[in-house]
Amino acid sequence: MPSARSVTMIALVAATTAAGAGRGTAAAAAAAKARLKNPAALKDVAPAEYRAVFDTSAGPFVVLVHRAWAPKGADRFYNLVKYGFFDNCRFFRVVPNFMVQFGINGDPAVQDHWRDANITDDPSTQNNKRGTMTFANAGPSSRSSQVFINFIDNTFLDTRAFAPFGEVVSGMEAVDKINAEYGEKPDQGAIQQQGNGYLLKAFPRLDYVKKARIERPAPKPAAGRGRGRG
Numbered sequence: 001m002p003s004a005r006s007v008t009m010i011a012l013v014a015a016t017t018a019a020g021a022g023r024g025t026a027a028a029a030a031a032a033k034a035r036l037k038n039p040a041a042l043k044d045v046a047p048a049e050y051r052a053v054f055d056t057s058a059g060p061f062v063v064l065v066h067r068a069w070a071p072k073g074a075d076r077f078y079n080l081v082k083y084g085f086f087d088n089c090r091f092f093r094v095v096p097n098f099m100v101q102f103g104i105n106g107d108p109a110v111q112d113h114w115r116d117a118n119i120t121d122d123p124s125t126q127n128n129k130r131g132t133m134t135f136a137n138a139g140p141s142s143r144s145s146q147v148f149i150n151f152i153d154n155t156f157l158d159t160r161a162f163a164p165f166g167e168v169v170s171g172m173e174a175v176d177k178i179n180a181e182y183g184e185k186p187d188q189g190a191i192q193q194q195g196n197g198y199l200l201k202a203f204p205r206l207d208y209v210k211k212a213r214i215e216r217p218a219p220k221p222a223a224g225r226g227r228g229r230g
Helices: 004-036 071-082 172-176 188-194 196-202
Strands: 049-056 061-066 093-095 099-102 132-135 147-150 164-170 209-215
Touching: 049 071, 061 071, 061 172, 071 132, 071 164, 071 209, 164 172, 188 196
Parallel strands: none
Antiparallel strands: 049 061, 049 209, 061 164, 093 099, 099 147, 132 147, 132 164
16 A cells, blocks of 8 residues: 555645646636737638637537638638637627627627727628628628628628628537527627626526637548549
8 A cells, every 4th residue: 555655745746737737727828818919910811611610508510611702701710719719708699580699709808909900891702691600890891800690591781791701511500599588688888898797697698609619621532532443
């Protein structure tokens, strides 16, 4: 049997390791938040196609982004997902038979830096069909961080600078289940200023993004590979 001293040493090593891991996690979180406070530095160019995998309180869904559809929007969305902007964001605007909107960061200290971090418009090359994802806007070249998913075909948006950049390819049933009981009641100004504190108090049953991450599609096999000889 191990001695009392060896047991104590093992316990100390375990505690030290756990404490180090905790400090590492905290440091990583602080670094991620610091990056999010500098939108101008998040300029990674997106792949031609990529998947954004969302784990939400309503269930998982996957968005396939096509950069050719709207390059500026695809690049901005890529950076938002890659650097954790959407994590813990609430679906604050849910309008049945229209769309569900999210993309105001739950931390006002982060969101304040994105309020005017706008990108210029992309031409609309696709229709706002059911399941497509599009940036919200408040006029020309005003896209920042808010996006929406169309519940139905909303092609009337196509001529209003709402350029789809991706489409839900898995989990649309989870998108359809996102809680709509509060409709458009959450005040966007209050969310900007108070973040999730306001939403959790006034609208506690809002669904939210637990975690979003980038996943590149598997490369397509070269022509002719995998075929046996005749």
